[in-house]
Amino acid sequence: MSSILMLRLMQYKRDISIVLLMTALTIGFIFIFAGPNNGVYKYKILVATDEKTPSYVRFMNELYKNKSYEFIEADYDTVKAEVEEGKIIAGIYFKNDEISILKTKEDINIFILENLASNTLFSIQSMSDMAETIVNYIDNIKDVDNNAVETIAYNEILESVTEKKHMTVSKEYLNSVNTLEYDGTKHLTIGIILFMSMFTIVFGIGSILEDKEYHTWDKMLISPLSRKQILGGNLISTFIVGAGQILLLIVLTKQLMGMDWGDGEDIKLVVLIGLLFVMTTTSLGLMLSGAVKTQRQLSTITPIILTSTSMLGGAMWPLDIVQSKLLLFLANFTPQKWAIEGMEKIIIYGGELNDIISSIIVLMIMTVVFFTIGIVTLKHAD
Amino acid sequence: MVLLDIKGISKSFKELKAVDDLSFTIDEGEIFGLLGPNGAGKSTTISMIASLLPPDDGDIIYKNESIMTKPNKLQKELGLVPQDIALYPTLSGYDNLKFWGHVYGIRGKELKNRIEEITELIGLSDRIKDRVDKYSGGMKRRLNIGAALIHKPRLLIMDEPTVGIDPQSRNHILNTVKMLNKEGMTIIYTSHYMEEVEELCDRICILDKGKVLASGTKLELIKLINGRERIDVQFELLNSKFMEEIKKLFYIGEITVLDNRVSIISENAENLLGDLIQIIKNSNTRILSIDVQKPSLETVFLHLTGRALRD
Structure with a gap:
């Protein structure tokens, strides 16, 4: 498994500019949409x-x-x-x-x-x-x-x-x-961070498809590495990068834009939700990677899926203004909805662990479901 | 000593039977050639030997143990040079070797030394730190081989390792194969380039449509055609009159026609050549070339299948 981690680290090192660009873009979007001086445009x-x-x-x-x-x-x-x-x-x-x-x-x-x-x-x-x-x-x-x-x-x-x-x-x-009463700045900051980090995560786990395109997947399968080790290495490396990016964005928005993520206890809960969200998105990426055959196909469907689910899940505006019962129902099937809701309950409404239990449970269930489907479809694709 | 024993393996993909009841053995320290045209079943056979594809039937025994039940032993000692380049193009050659070495449990100084050895062996010392996507086709092929050698495999499978490369890289690869074999490595070499297989392999198995047509040493295989020679005539436009006339020759051997090329395998090539020129003249057709070939594996394949190897 450490071999896969090393490989991905070398690849990220080579492609560090892309990861940094995604982070910078996220900060840029937050700055533009969540507005200067810690407020949305009034x-x-x-x-x-x-x-x-x-x-x-x-x-x-x-x-x-x-x-x-x-x-x-x-x-x-x-x-x-x-x-x-x-x-x-x-x-x-x-x-x-x-x-x-x-x-x-x-x-x-x-x-x-x-x-x-x-x-x-x-x-x-x-x-x-x-x-x-x-x-x-x-x-x-x-x-x-x-x-x-x-x-x-x-x-x-x-x-x-x-x-x-x-x-x-x-x-x-x-x-x-x-x-x-919702705080637009906080809502948009959370939404943009989650939305943008999803791209890094999904494309990160999509490296499996690159392995297949580069024919290195087969070579790995016949090596002493087990399938579990290969998948585990990919999942862990993607999780580390995704979590790192979210944590970095939390720090940057706090330091550069004065975003109030709450006190120590609040931040712990925000990070907990963030990490769970990374896990869910990693599994989602695995599922998407199993559903397509090439990285190019993944690149085509990912923006569509991530943008639509982010809109649906309230990453771009509060779900409270959505009146359609159907859209609100569908929002329940997006990880963004639960992650945003969980984070907002903590940093906007002063919630505690008990208030975000539903978000935690749903994100965990989604992780298991996406992961299982991903494993099955990937195995079938082989 | 038998290193690998292939026992009646078969593999189908839906309706297509890619490999059909294939059996052969590979001795330790030999270069074993799998020869056949595209679609003969070579790569499928290789995939099964490498434990990438499970056979539908049969068994593969490596050092007296079935790889179906115990693939680990083979996996540690196997090096695979796949037909397609299996490298990370955005990484340097060095990082690619480092990764594959790591996969096989080589670490630290040992890995560094091994990378240096391999780099020298494949002749990429001056470019090893460059990104692979900056390499030429030949350089990628050589690195592809290097990646399979990093852990000093006991059995090396090379699947069409010289496809689409320049003569210089090709020669380098062939020399490398010979050298590795001299050092005791067992090699399975697949190609549809007859000359390569002839030059390298101790024993050859000719495959077509998933079946073994013949196997043995080069001499044993050539004996199958009783030393007959082959004459290839390339016409500008082949006409029926020529075909009618040539078939009248009582001593004519096997005739194979492909587009405007006619191949004749005959025991009496010398006499045939004179008659052939006369018939060409009479049939009022233009030829582009006439080529008389000594008995070769290509001729054996033509004799066995009625098709040229590169069809």
């Missing part, structure tokens, strides 16, 4: 209103918290003109506790904006309604007995403060439904 959104009501103020305060868009207040005519001239992608007009989106086209960013605005409005209205209910309740019991009011109010406040019932409900609602 779309400027103008917001207009006829009257700055308390609801409007609350609405704006909530919008300002969002990192994906830059919200600026303006008068209605300016908003309308800038939308029509294409200077901004959309504008928001707030009137009588209702909003309307000014737009000239439909696209994914406008769709996200619409969701953000309507969810924010719904959220502040819910909180306002709740506050009004409490005020009315206190008003109704005011005539009874001051001591009793005091006791009841005290108990109500104590209960709400202690149990934080309404706060908890509100927070959970925001986290689970409001898709726009």
Whole structure:
């Protein structure tokens, strides 16, 4: 097995420029798509209103918290003109506790904006309604007995403060439904790293096909090396290079772009998911190598498969904005979905090991399935 | 001493029977030639001997042990020079030898020394650090042989090692084979170049369509045609009149026609030549060449199959 590792090391040494180019490209893509200054490109959104009501103020305060868009207040005519001239992608007009989106086209960013605005409005209205209910309740019991009011109010406040019932409900609602709380920079960084590293890994294990084309595969088979050793050497070398690339990218994005991968414990879990993802992709590469006959065929199908599964698996945009049930169902069969979900749970939502168990299990199952199919098809191809 | 005993091996690929009940033995220290045209079953036989393909029937015994059940013994002592170049083109010649040496468990200084020896043997000392894809066809062939020799194999199988190379590299390879054999290496040499097999091999097995047509030393094989000579006539355009006239000669031997070439194997080539020229003249046809050949393996093959070796 050490012979195969040595061989691949010599080959990677010769082709180091390609590995470095892939790494540099990944960094470049992250820089371009996840944006400079640790943020995605912020779309400027103008917001207009006829009257700055308390609801409007609350609405704006909530919008300002969002990192994906830059919200600026303006008068209605300016908003309308800038939308029509294409200077901004959309504008928001707030009137009588209702909003309307000014737009000239439909696209994914406008769709996200619409969701953000309507969810924010719904959220502040819910909180306002709740506050009004409490005020009315206190008003109704005011005539009874001051001591009793005091006791009841005290108990109500104590209960709400202690149990934080309404706060908890509100927070959970925001986290689970409001898709726009996601951090675009982190999401895209994770997505691009996983997407690009898949190419290195799949082409790495595809060296088996090169061996067949170079007729060295047969020579290895008749040598004292066993088939297990040959395959094992290829799998391990590919895993090492793939894992090395992902780890390098984690370090580079942290150092060069200030990407927040969390504290020590978080990074360990991120690396765990990353390594599992490398294993799954290595097995996927083995399966693809068994399905085709030449490296050229692999080079043809790999970009198609990796790009489509990455799109499907949410490497390029959050799956929360995908509405098609079919696409969401299919996403479950891509390793990207589970790896991204696992990493995001840790570095965006502060999750722990328990939160990523499903990702770990699914990636392991995928590894076993791809590996088994790969071994069978490779043996059949011989 | 018998090193390798091939016992009735057969191999089919779907409908095609590539090797059909093949049997022969190879003695230690000899150069054994497998001769046959393309598609004769040489490479399939080689693959089975090298334990790359399992035979459908029969057995292959190496040093009294079946390689079907115990391939390890053979694998350690076998060197294979495949017909196709089996090298990593993006690596240097040195790295290729290093890898194959490592595969066979050679390490450190021993590996380094062995690479130097092999490099000198194959005449690539000045280019060994270059990438293989910068090599000429002949250099690749030589390195291909070097890679098979790195672990000092006891049995070396060379499958068409001189295909498509320049005469200089070819001579170098043939000399290398002779030298290795002198040092005691047993060699199985397959080729469809009759001259190479004639020059190198102690014993020869002629294959066609997966079967053994004949086997023995060169002299034994030539005896099969009783010392008859062969006349090859290459016509510009062969006409039927010539064929009618030539067949009338009572002493004519075997006639084989391929396109515009006629090959005649005859015991009385000297007389035949005079009559032949007369018939050519009468039949009003133009010839490009007439060639009288001494008894050779090519003639034996033609006699046995009715086809030329390179058909």
